Amino acid sequence: MNPVPLQHFLVVGAILFALGAIGFMTRRNLIIMFLCAEMMLQGVALNLVAFARYRGNLQGQSFVLFIITVAACEAALALALILVLYKRKNSLDVSLWQELREESEEPTLDEEPLESPPETSAMPHLPPAGREPQKKREETSHV
Amino acid sequence: MNPLTTESILHSFPLIIPEALLCLVACVLFLGGTFRPGRHLWGSVAFLALVVAQIVVSTTPPRAFASSEAARSALFSAPIWLDSYGVLIKTLALVGGMILVLLSWNEIDDHHAPEYHGCLLTIIAGLCFTAGANDLVTLFLALELISIPTYVLLYLPRVEATAQEAALKYFLLSIFSSALLLFGFSYLYGLSGTTNLHGIIDAVAGQDLLEARVVPGTLIVAVFMVVAGLGFKITAVPFHYYAADVYQGTTTPCAALLAYVPKVAGFVALVRVLGFLPYNLGAERGFGPMATSQVSMLLWILAAVTMTTGNILALWQTNLKRLLAYSSVAHAGYMLIGLAVAPHINFRTGPTALIRAGSVDAILFYLAAYGAMTIGAFAVLACLSSRERPVEEIKDLEGLSRSNPGIALLLALFLFSLLGMPLTAGFWGKALLFLSAFMVESDPTALDGGSVARWFRILAIIGAINAAIAGYYYLRVIAAMYLLEPRPGEKPLPRPKLSPALVAVFACAAITLLLGVIPSLLSNRAQKAAEGKVPVATLPVEQQQAER
Amino acid sequence: MSEVFSYLWLIPALPLLAATVTAFFGPRFLKHNSHWPCVASVALSALLSFAVFFAVRGTFHEGPPPLGERANTVFKTYYTWFEAGTPGTPDHLQVGLTLRADPLTAIMLITVTFIGLLIAIYSIGYMHDDPGYPRFFAAVALFITSMTLLVLGDNFLVLFAGWEGVGLCSYLLIGFWYSKPAAAAAARKAFLVTRIGDAGMLLGISLLWFKCGSLQYDAVFATLPALKAAQATEPWLLTAICLLLFCGAAGKSAQFPLHVWLPDAMEGPTPVSALIHAATMVTAGVYLVARCTPLFSAAPDAQLVVACIGGFTALLAALIALTQTDLKRVLAYSTLSQLGYMFLALGSAVALEDGAEQPLVILAVTAAIFHLHTHAFFKALLFLSAGSVMHAMGGVIDMRKFSGLKKVMPTTRWTFLCGAVALAGLPIFSGFWSKDEILAAAYEASHVSKPFGGVYIVLFLAGLITAGLTSFYTFRAYFMTFEGEEKIPHEAGHHAHESPPVMTVPLQILAFFALFIGLILGPTHLFGGFLEKTPDLPKTVEEGHNWILMLGSTLFALAGTGLAYYFYLLKPALPALLATRLQGLYQLSYNKFYIDDLYDFFIVKPLVGAADFTRIFDKVVVDSLVDVVGEMPPLVGALLRPLQNGLVQYYAVTMMIGLTMLLIALARS
């Protein structure tokens, strides 16, 4: 009877939520972390809209509007905060902020220095930007 | 459209006069701050606003309804429902706000004072909103009214790297946890089809889930996610991680604020959402298997793990703020006992009066006591600390009783209260909570064959053992103050001058002692508030009286 | 006379005032006069206590008490502390700051304030050049406050408040010389170990509150029939309550296995050891159990546990004391042993199955409290005398380093001897009468207690042996210190002299009481006659003394004394010889060797072995067990700390793991 049942929307909502959580937990770029948190909220919004349809009232939709409002507030603050933090460390890496911890613990450092793997390029037909800094440097030097 | 509903929505606006006042003054601060700096000016404006709000709260008579029909209608459709429990929480919020304003008076410079105090007022307004929230949307926005200005507060007074780190950590984990909370909220809405809190509780409690032996999986998801999201605010383990780092990194008044306001908000929200307040649900309208199994088991585990982890981690600390942070984690664990116990005592009336006063009011009492002693301890640190001689580590306090006997005595008082010594507020708080865990009677007819009572006794014993462990680290601080001489070559800590922060210390000490010596001052009220709660399916008791 | 009851509150309040005054003004204004507030207030309190004592006598009613009153008890409620429910309903619960005066309280009050006063006076001399002089007297006054509050309280909550107070003062006083690491460690150990007991006690009190709906003693005892009836469904109930309460008592009174803190507590100044760790604070546990006699006599299992732990501690501590060389430690273990005696007595207060009269209960409780009373005098005396020796010897307390001090310190020698004869239980001196009563109680218990008769016989024998051991180690200490060749350690310098009068006069007063208080109160039945008027204690029937038993215990005591005399005075080389026996054996004549060897093999060696074993057991097993329990939390903490590594994403992961685990674990159950 029902072409797209409620649970399909809920499944998509849950997947978005979980993907957002994973991104938040793994990615170290402050901006991407924030975007992932926003993606979690998108999952929630999808849930609410689907439930609103299922229940036949508009309360869920109204709720989503407020979530958007709050997300906008958080975005404003996140923007300001990230700007300031970037100025301090000149990097967006969240792992640089581990000054505050248990005294007995050593700082967590990356095991190996990051090196651009030039020749054993994993996927030559998909060169992502920023993957091959040499080339980029040449380009800028041309200009 | 039902005219009663419109009326109930309109009538909820007079209930938020104190909050509106605070928000208005906050706007004035934000705007006025651009014209004139000055911490004395704006500090006193903020303090005055809180005092006026408190006067409004305490003089407002309980809301009267034209008819019981209207009362019912308001219960299920108004965005704000202010019962006497909510009023007490508002009082806690406003008094706590006054102390916090005093405490941060000199901590902030003239230029940032207006923003700082404006944010503080907004936070307190948010806490007041939380106390009365009757709708998921209102509750969510109230919690955000607390969080968002907190991010600003954490950043404003200090700009060194640690302060920035603290703000960053709090911000990131806070938005993460609020996403969890919202996910839970969305399922609560989906289950019951309404965003009204009483409606949700009614829907969940109204189904005979116990008989059906089916708990919708989404209900479990909803409750767990809500508990996780709010667990962040109350620093329940494993959602507590930020606490130590953030308290350490930020200024002392902000740490005091973080230790108090979000915790109160989290507990109030948990009490509201999990619906423990409607005691009169009665056995036949029970919370179903949710109450007897999953939720209380979840809270049981959280309580046990939280207090144990908090105390154990605190043993190691040499940094005072970290120590207090872990101690606040442990105290959240004690309060969780009350929350775990709540659904089990609601259903019966026992041989003694205390049974009814068992849990929800015990939490309220503990929140007040905890607020006084924790803010007090932080306030003492704030008073003592100076640029020349910062007080960060326990060893900075060595020999304090020699150089500063009065302030040492006050700090000792707060620590003894945190430890739970008799004659202090902390003792009564713990006593009420542990007792409530003992009061769960075995009920052989229950789903679990009456093992609940045994489990809660075990919980009480875990609590008692934890209270014993806690002695160790609080005493280390006391020993440093009283049994050790100041280290040679170190300047003794200067005597704090009479300042607003010192007044805050005295206020906290007065509350700690007062609640310790005359606990009935608050406990009776809390008990009445918990009894005068709002049963869902019958007429609100307070309103019945109001009508007569 | 009875108007004195209106001033009951002054007994704790005066020392509190003194403590406050000394704490605030001591360091700056009073300085070396800091003892005045303390001594004066405690003296007033002692006076009041005596007044209360006589006033309580005056309230004795013959026959049924007047309507609406409890017999022989006076209550004063000063302040309602906590109130819940509506008055007049069964829901109503009220806990107030209520003080009570009855014979048991009066006896405790006199013990605490009178001995406290003498010790405070003594401390004037002992502590005279200590930099922490004001702090000391403030803490002592605070201690007296807490202790009097503890015994005066009319409900468990006031008792608990005092209980925590004395614990706190003990912490402050043991760690008085905080710069010594040993003192700081001992202070912390004492606080932690007793807090373990307190946790149990708090649970016991909670259980009582829950089950009886009140914390007031009389109200609790009034619900006893209901509790007994409830045993049909919850057979563990009364036993659990009693054992939990005893848990607290064992912590405070240093009973096995929570006794480890007391020997270490000797790191505090000697007057503190005398006041707190011999005469008063450690008796709080005894007082608690005696106060709860109605509860305990309804729970025979719990009583058996109390008796066993008491008897075991008595024997264990006596064995350990045999080989100690530190004078104060000998006395500390002896304190443990004597406290064990008291609990043995309390545990023997077995109620008869039927019959309104309970001769054994009152006999046993009287014995315990009587022993508490006499022990307080002679143990305080012994400690103070030891302190006097220590004072003269420049802080040296190792008995091997000095001997033959009788010439140097004649007064101290006589007072110590008085204490020793009293402790050893030589006939007609104090210890004799009280110890005898305890043994009689244990003996009687073996007849009365149907299921556990055999156990009580064993306990009785243990008590008898302990009596012998007691006199042996007491006189060993005496002979090693005061008799024999004069030897003075070089630390004493040229100041090896008798202590000033401010120290010796209290010693002499105490000596008088130590010798004769037993004789005055015991055989004349004055003590028992007074104590039995305490409400909730069954009334006694006049009973003669068990002469055979007295003879037996006398024999044991004399034997111990004789043995000590033989060993340490007649054959002063013998103990050392025992140690180097293998080299020295052949030098002895055959005959003597035979006797000595036999004696050595059958008596001394087992004794020394047992003493060594118990000491090692105590040090290695019990102590380390307690230490391990204490170390557990930090160990677990070390495991938890790496989680807090400062990385915000790590925190988020942990949050999620926690949530997921909870969800999986609970969603399907």
Add this chain to the structure above:
Amino acid sequence: MFLLNFLSSGLKLVFVDQWPLTLAAVVGLLAIYLLLPRPRRLPLVWGIAAGIAALFAVVVLVIPPTRLSVEGVIFYVCAVTAILAGGLLVTQRNPARAALSFALVVLATCGMFVLQAAPFLMAATIIVYAGAIIVTFLFVLMLAQQEFPSDADARSREPLLATATGFVLLGTLLYLITTTYQHPTLQSHLDEVTAGLQSIQTLVQQQELGQSPSQEDLDRAIKENMAKVTAFEEWWKEQHKTSEGDPPIPTDPLGQALYDAEGAFERQKANLGRDDVSLVDLEAALDKIRAAAEIHLGTLRPHVATSGESGRLRPWIESICQATTRIRKLREGTPTTEDRVLGLSETKKQLDDFQEVWQGSVQKMTEPNRTLPETVRLSQALTQARTRLTEQLDRARGDKPVEFKEIESDLDQVRTAAVVARGTLRPRTDFLSDLSGPPASLMPGEIRRDEYGRPHLPAQNSAYLGRSLFGDYLLAVEMGGMLLLVATVGAIAIAYRKPTPRATPANVMADPAGRTA
């Protein structure tokens, strides 16, 4: 032992019962793990392959299409786009591309919003997210432009642990969602039963009001509903088939309700020819099915249980019917004195019981101060009937003639009043105003539905949303405004921190190096 049980049943659940979910989660885990940036990662092709497989598993196994329609196609396009873009956001090294992926997530979600009748939300989300947030973030990205791959972008924190946690959580969530909402068929069966319940209720009401329904109505109602129940039961059995075969009596509540209902229909069918069909029996049976099924569907309705209060009264009203019959028999026959006394006293007892139950219900359902005319009428009728019965009982004891006829009419009045008054026991509370749509406490049958059976949302739902916002959520709007203000002020305060003069005491804490320019 318990642990072992728990483990084994858990493993069975994960690998046998729910293998599609497990498969999807494991493959998804693999995909994200392989794709996450790190210094030396496997060739991307593996990750992409795993990702596609996971997507495929989700679409085919977890949310399989039922019948493809335009709506369905749009849904799948949007869903796949959203999930793909989400994965891209998580695994993308380049922050700018990540931000664009997020924009794609937002757009795809907005597509799904439209499908769920939320056009206004779609517009609002696009405007707020795409218009404000994304642009803002691109702005930040420009500020934070990196020349080289930085630690921030080229490494992941705890990739395996975090991904595993996330996917275990996701698996649990999906399991709980699908077990709760996976019954579209259950829903349709439930709708059928609900409709049947309503038809029976109409008949019951007729019967209670004294008009006996026509025979063919009864016949039709029973047969139709019986078919529905049987079909439902067949389907349910199919769902719960076990290897050991069906248990004779199902143990789960819904199965039990179905089983009981079938029995009830059998019984009443047998009674059809005769005059004593108990419709109440059928009504109760269907109601039980409805309640059990609703819980399975995760559809809890406020006040459903309290409205059952009127159902609780049914047997008592029936007992009054019995009483009438008894009195009628007494009137028509020639009873002995004892029979008369016995009959009258029994009747009186029944009335007393009824009154007690009724008062209990009234107390539960309505407020003490509320007096409804129906309630008043019933209590008057009850009083009258009881008074008369007491009188007549005395007369019967005294062997005097008894006015049976009056008693009978009294009882009739009581019954009629009770049937009417019972209707007043329904809850009257609205959950929020109707500005936000029909209240949640509406019975399923009372909600307007569209042709697909979904609840009808108002056609102008943007307008309704506006009314909802300014009606029910007016306070929330104000609070949102306050939040925005605070956030703006806060953002300004953070980003543009005023320089502080050194002299103030607040400077005590600040170190000069930490000052942002």
